[in-house]
Amino acid sequence: MIAVIALIAGAALGIVFHPAVPPALQPYLPIAVVAALDAVFGGVRAKLDGIFDDKQFVISFISNVLVAALIVYLGDQLGVGGQLSTGVVVVLGVRIFGNVAAIRRHLFRA
Amino acid sequence: MTDEPELPTAGRKPPHTDEPVAMLDESPAEPAASAFPAAADDEPPPVEPRPADDSVADEADGRTGEEAQAEPERVTDAKPGRKRRLTSAGALIAVLLAVFGFTLVVQLRSNDGDQGLATARQEDLVRILSDLDSRDSRLQSEINGLESSQRQLTSGVAGRQAALTEADKRADELGLLAGTLPGRGPGLRIVMDKVNAAAILNAVQELRGAGGEVMQLYGSDGTAVRIVASSFFVDADGGGLVADGIALSGPYTLDVIGPPQTMQTALQIPGGVVASVNSDGGSVTLEQRTMVEVTALRKATTLQYARPAS
Incomplete structure (x- = not known):
């Protein structure tokens, strides 16, 4: 419940303050958001599976975000930033789909 | 909650059921508290469905596998001091x-608001710019052409x-010379x-020499x-004159366009x-006129043999 409230509160803050994304973060923020989305869905799935662990979630959340941003940064340095971020998004998208499929099985039995 | 004791595979149930209850007391707002019992109710063996789950979730197994390992550990030894943690x-x-x-939200809104170029990568921008440059130069060369x-x-x-204009002027001059166009200008009336025909021919040649044109x-x-x-001029039988095949009778009037004074002097x-x-017994009168009209025309003749050499 706290998590949902925090999510909503963060979104509300974002809407209220509407800050500009610093240019240095612009390539990484979308990837980080997708990675965090994957972590959140993984957490929900683990919760439904009954194997949710706080520490696990926190660490996986942070490391997912950092690793995704790092990969994109590395790709930018190597000159393949665009392709690499596409690859990261594809991988994270597949994971999100898998997690959502598991959540769906839990919720709808289908 | 009431069903739980009846569930067959309750190997891990009791710790689980204890846990949510405790969590509900200690931190009621924790999502785990609300979701956990439901999950435990729905899926008595939590480990079982995951391998059978699907192959799509393979990517996630790295983490969930760890969590599966972490879970019993937590269940066993995380009880003391769990509240603080x-x-x-x-x-x-x-x-x-x-x-x-x-x-x-920030990302969504920043993506919403920008017009596409603001977040484009540097190499994309460079490519777009060079595209525009080449297009510009192409259009410029097209304009020049x-x-x-x-x-x-x-x-x-x-x-x-x-x-x-030149050809028209030339055609006019040639038409005047060839007799296909009417002409007017200063001249003489003679x-x-x-x-006789010889005198007429003489007069004509003298006039041409003095600058008579038409x-x-x-x-x-x-x-x-x-x-x-x-x-050509030929004396006709029984007096008169044949000029270019047409019979004329005297007195003859010769209209000529040219410099009047010069022609009069020449005659x-x-x-x-x-x-x-x-001296031959004829008579000639000359009259200078500022405007002489020559209206008689000849039909244009087609040259049969001569061709331009150039």
């Missing part, structure tokens, strides 16, 4: 999720017009009576003959046309 971790999760929601062809066409039109010859009945380079020189006609 849970609240701090819960607060961390709340902060993380708040940050996540914040960045999600079109402008030069426009200049060419304009000058071509001007040249054609000049050539046409009336000759009782003369001539016509009337008979007394008004019949007019245009005199050109190929004109009146001693031993000239006037003198010889007078």
Whole structure:
């Protein structure tokens, strides 16, 4: 419940303050958001599976975000930033789909 | 909750059921508390469904596998001091999720608002710029080509017009000389009576030499003959004259366009046309006119043999 409230509160803050994304973060923020989305869905799935662990979630959340941003940064340095971020998004998208499929099985039995 | 004791595979159930209850008491707002019992109810063996789950979730197994290992561990030894750890971790999760929601919204709105170029990568921008540059230069060269062809066409039109004007002028001059166009201008009117063809021819040649350009010859009945380079004069039987095949009778009137004073002088020189006609018993009168109209025409002839050499 706290998590949902925090999510909503963060979104509300974002809407209220509407800050500009610093240019240095612009390539990484979308990837980080997708990675965090994957972590959140993984957490929900683990919760439904009954194997949710706080520490696990926190660490996986942070490391997912950092690793995704790092990969994109590395790709930018190597000159393949665009392709690499596409690859990261594809991988994270597949994971999100898998997690959502598991959540769906839990919720709808289908 | 009431069903739980009846569930067959309750190997891990009791710890689980204990846990949510305790969590509900200690931190009622923790999502785990609300979701956990439901999950435990729905899926008695939590480990079982996951391998059978699907192959799609393979990517996630790295983490979930760890969690599966971590879970029994937590169940066994995390009981003492769980309250403190849970609240701090819960607060961390709340902060993380708040940050996540914040960045999600920020990213969505920044993506919403920008026009596409602001977030484009540097190499994309460079590519777009060079595309625009090459397109610009292509269009510029097209403009140059079109402008030069426009200049060419304009000058071509001007040249054609000049050539046409020149050709018109030339055609007029040639038409006057060939007798196909009527002419007008200053000149002389010469009336000759009782003369023969030789005297007429003399007068014509003298006038040409003095600058006469266009001539016509009337008979007394008004019949007019245009005199050109190929004109001929023959004495007709029983008096009169045949000029270019047309019979004329005297007195003859010769209209000529040219410099009037010069032509009059040329005709009146001693031993000239006037003198010889007078000595032969004929008469010549000269009249200078500021405007002489030559209206008699000849049909244009088609040359049968001669061709331009160039």
